Amino acid sequence: MNRLASGPAIDVLVNKRGPVPEGASEYAREKMLAAVAHVGSPVLAIRAQLTQAANPSARRPATAQAMVDVNGFPVRAHCAADTMFEAVDLLQDRLAARLSGTRQRAGRAHRITADVRGPAGENGGHGHRPDRHRPPVAERRIVRHESFGLGRQTPEDAVIDLEAMDHAFWLFTDMTSGADCVVYRHGPGHRVASSGGDAQEWEAGPCLSVSPARAPECGVDEAVERMRLAGLAFVFFVDSATGRGCVLYQRHDGHYGLISPAP
Incomplete structure (x- = not known):
């Protein structure tokens, strides 16, 4: 049993784009939880996105990406493969490696969230002022x-x-x-x-x-x-x-x- 089952529940969100195969979302959820199983700092949230190209003949049509919030520091990974399940497996390995071996760049965030307007016609997720x-x-x-x-x-x-x-x-x-x-x-x-x-x-x-x-x-x-x-x-x-x-x-x-x- 995953040791996370007895700890605080982690907020895991898996989004899908395109014809993602059945069962891939739950598979990704399990793999992401396994990737953070040995992280010492509190894991506050996991966000994953699975994207399947509509054209199956495209080169590496399946992509999987994730962001893990480790006590306020984002750790990210991205992988592409021939199948979605293969992409998720690669993502787990890459994410686990980054979690164990990479110090996050706390000052890396561009501190402009309160300033920037989105692209023309959008507000980019930020509030719009009169x-x-x-x-x-x-x-x-x-x-x-x-x-x-x-x-x-x-x-x-x-x-x-x-x-x-x-x-x-x-x-x-x-x-x-x-x-x-x-x-x-x-x-x-x-x-x-x-x-x-x-x-x-x-x-x-x-x-x-x-x-x-x-x-x-x-x-x-x-x-x-x-x-x-x-x-x-x-x-x-x-x-x-x-x-x-x-x-x-x-x-x-x-x-x-x-x-x-x-x-």
Whole structure:
């Protein structure tokens, strides 16, 4: 019997997308509980998502991802395989390894939840404040600038971070290419954009598309002007002064915030 059965109940939620096979959700629930069975710190919640591509001939059509809240620190993993049950097995192993061998980056969370508006037409899960308190477009300025070291991740793991933190976008450094990138919600799934342009190669999946456009290279002032003219929720650009990918975003108060990688 799993030792968790005699301890506090863990909140486990398994979401499904696409034609996920019968029994996979309960199988994933059991495997996730087994992965956290020997964690010393309190496990507050487990969130898993199973995604099955509609086209069975797609390469590795089954994906499984999970986020475990270990006493306030998120631990995440993502796997893809030919079958859903195989993907869940791989996910268990990867999650267990991360739980036992990885200290979480407590300062990694982008502290912008209270500031960021979602993509155009959405609020990205954050509250929407009345427009009557916002300054005219010409008077909007950058009132917050944050700079920190970006984590090296795959786009899939960045999506997990984005959803776990409920942000409108997630800035990261691609694990393979070393290019600064951003993921954001796009239609029913997510989209990734890279500062590396055509040099970056990713395999698009059923829930992750790749932006065909290269991030513009410009100064911060020009990025602000793009925001003002296009009315965008955020702009991903390559700062011509540093050569790094940055995000300029609109805050709830109508002014702008800027996120840039630390030198």
